[in-house]
Amino acid sequence: MNVAVYPGSFDPITNGHLDIIDRISKLYENVIVLVSINSSKTPIFTADERKKMIELEVSKYNNVKVETFNGLLVDYIRNKDAVIVKGLRALSDFEIEFQMALANKKLYDNAETLFLMTNMQYAHISSSLVKEINRYGGDISSMVPKSIEESLKNKIGRSGYANGC
Numbered sequence: 025m026n027v028a029v030y031p032g033s034f035d036p037i038t039n040g041h042l043d044i045i046d047r048i049s050k051l052y053e054n055v056i057v058l059v060s061i062n063s064s065k066t067p068i069f070t071a072d073e074r075k076k077m078i079e080l081e082v083s084k085y086n087n088v089k090v091e092t093f094n095g096l097l098v099d100y101i102r103n104k105d106a107v108i109v110k111g112l113r114a115l116s117d118f119e120i121e122f123q124m125a126l127a128n129k130k131l132y133d134n135a136e137t138l139f140l141m142t143n144m145q146y147a148h149i150s151s152s153l154v155k156e157i158n159r160y161g162g163d164i165s166s167m168v169p170k171s172i173e174e175s176l177k178n179k180i181g182r183s184g185y186a187n188g189c
């Protein structure tokens with residue numbers, strides 16, 4: 025298996041996600057960043073917007089591409105013969121990730137989920153937090169790349185009319 029799929033909402037992608045992508049790109053020949061649907065979240069960026077925003081940030085890698093997918097993750101990885109790679113920040117991540125890994129394995133016996141521990145410098149970052157800090161005019165420059173900061177300012181502005189963390 026030389027394909028790694030890194031799925032997530034990426035609404036928006038953060039420096040923590042990008043660190044995980046960087047590390048996966050050194051471990052696998054082919055990496056697919058998969059912008060996927062999390063039915064419990066209401067994203068502020070469309071899937072296509074998120075894809076384009078990520079593409080800009082990963083263009084320096086020749087083994088990383090970005091796709092969108094609306095369906096069961098196991099169907100996608102079955103088709104690609106890929107492993108799932110996720111990042112883990114804290115115990116709170118573990119609980120949901122453990123559940124998803126087990127559910128995916130139940131749905132498809134060959135579904136393997138590998139976890140990379142977050143780099144400590146990014147452990148506090150989440151897309152939700154970034155959106156909230158931005159909404160109230162806080163400084164997110166250490167949490168997301170410049171292009172993402174600009175996309176967020178354009179989408180939400182500083183006045184906070186958009187909701188959905």
Ligand code: PNS
Nearest residue numbers: 031032033060061062095096097124127
């Ligand atoms: O960044 P997120 O929101 O934590 O990512 C969660 C995501 C999108 C990876 C997860 O919801 C997912 O895999 N969605 C695809 C649909 C699916 O397969 N759902 C069942 C997962 S057990």
